[in-house]
Amino acid sequence: MSEQTLHDPAGPPAVGESRAHVLDVLRATPEAVGVREIAAQTGLHSNTARFHLDTLVKEGLAESSTEGLGRPGRPRTVYRAVASRVPAGRRSYQLLAQMLTGLITEALPQPAQAAVNAGEAWGRYLADTPSPTQRIDAEEAIRRLTQVLTGVGFAPGPAENRPDPVIPLHHCPFREIAEEHRDVVCSLHLGLMRGALKEVRASLGVDRLEPFVEHSLCLAHLAPAEQHGADRTD
Numbered sequence: 001m002s003e004q005t006l007h008d009p010a011g012p013p014a015v016g017e018s019r020a021h022v023l024d025v026l027r028a029t030p031e032a033v034g035v036r037e038i039a040a041q042t043g044l045h046s047n048t049a050r051f052h053l054d055t056l057v058k059e060g061l062a063e064s065s066t067e068g069l070g071r072p073g074r075p076r077t078v079y080r081a082v083a084s085r086v087p088a089g090r091r092s093y094q095l096l097a098q099m100l101t102g103l104i105t106e107a108l109p110q111p112a113q114a115a116v117n118a119g120e121a122w123g124r125y126l127a128d129t130p131s132p133t134q135r136i137d138a139e140e141a142i143r144r145l146t147q148v149l150t151g152v153g154f155a156p157g158p159a160e161n162r163p164d165p166v167i168p169l170h171h172c173p174f175r176e177i178a179e180e181h182r183d184v185v186c187s188l189h190l191g192l193m194r195g196a197l198k199e200v201r202a203s204l205g206v207d208r209l210e211p212f213v214e215h216s217l218c219l220a221h222l223a224p225a226e227q228h229g230a231d232r233t234d
């Protein structure tokens with residue numbers, strides 16, 4: 001096994017485009033700010049902004065604290081960028097991901113379906129839920145799904161103009177793990193997209209995910225919600 005497999009690349013943690021934007025906003029703001037302020041300035045959904053903020057804290061690039069202790073009302077968590085950080089030891093999250101996906105594959109009787117279910121739960125969490133009276137057409141549903149995918153790091157392109165739309169995904173943020181455990185990782189991504197569309201009550205669903213049609217390209221095939229079939233990643 002190569003050293004690259006055992007350890008993540010040396011140097012600062014890799015920061016995706018959306019997370020880098022969140023970090024830039026934190027660094028440009030002298031005072032600590034909450035999730036709502038970050039969401040408003042970045043255009044991300046609050047849950048996605050919170051996800052990136054908490055990840056930046058874990059990576060040592062930001063710090064969090066509780067504001068309003070001793071005051072009326074519910075205290076809120078606020079964040080600020082870390083001005084300087086002591087170099088940390090080597091990280092092995094890639095190895096951890098390999099081990100966990102391998103465990104899922106070996107321990108669960110239907111690992112792909114379990115991954116789809118977990119992905120749907122996270123997709124619902126990350127989606128921007130519409131109001132009960134708001135009607136979401138296909139174009140708006142694709143926009144909201146694209147927003148979720150962008151926030152996670154998939155670099156989605158515009159939906160291709162076909163009877164059943166296709167969204168190209170130009171970057172897999174978990175490519176190294178997906179190449180070895182495709183059934184689990186790609187099923188997780190399929191569920192993520194399905195959950196996001198279900199949360200916005202879209203008339204579209206994700207029929208299938210076509211992984212690695214090129215080295216850095218996957219295709220998400222959409223169809224009317226009542227027509228999309230079994231959990232397929234072909």
